[in-house]
Amino acid sequence: MKKIGFLTLLIMATLLFTLAFSAAAAGPKAPAPPVVAAAPVAPAAVATPERHPHIDEALEHMRAAKHELEIAEHDFDGHRAKSVEHLDRAIHEAEICMGMH
Numbered sequence: 664m665k666k667i668g669f670l671t672l673l674i675m676a677t678l679l680f681t682l683a684f685s686a687a688a689a690g691p692k693a694p695a696p697p698v699v700a701a702a703p704v705a706p707a708a709v710a711t712p713e714r715h716p717h718i719d720e721a722l723e724h725m726r727a728a729k730h731e732l733e734i735a736e737h738d739f740d741g742h743r744a745k746s747v748e749h750l751d752r753a754i755h756e757a758e759i760c761m762g763m764h
Contacts (some may be wrong), residue, residue: 718757725754 729750732743
């Protein structure tokens with residue numbers, strides 16, 4: 664039983680010395696270099712949003728579909744109005760995507 668206690672003590676001491684020496688070997692860290700503030704960006708340097716032909720085409724199709732629904736003669740139990748509402752939201756999201764809104 665004494666051998667197990669002594670062995671445990673020896674293992675713990677070895678682990679502590681290993682941790683202590685690895686921390687000491689790392690040493691103090693060098694101070695970080697000072698951060699230089701960036702010059703303000705002129706408003707003219709802001710890039711214009713990139714055009715995406717697929718989104719442009721989708722916007723055209725959504726607007727055309729909305730127009731067709733708006734001129735339809737039948738209400739379809741409120742589904743036509745709900746479709747127009749959904750298209751309005753979809754058009755709005757696509758415009759945000761394109762940076763137009």
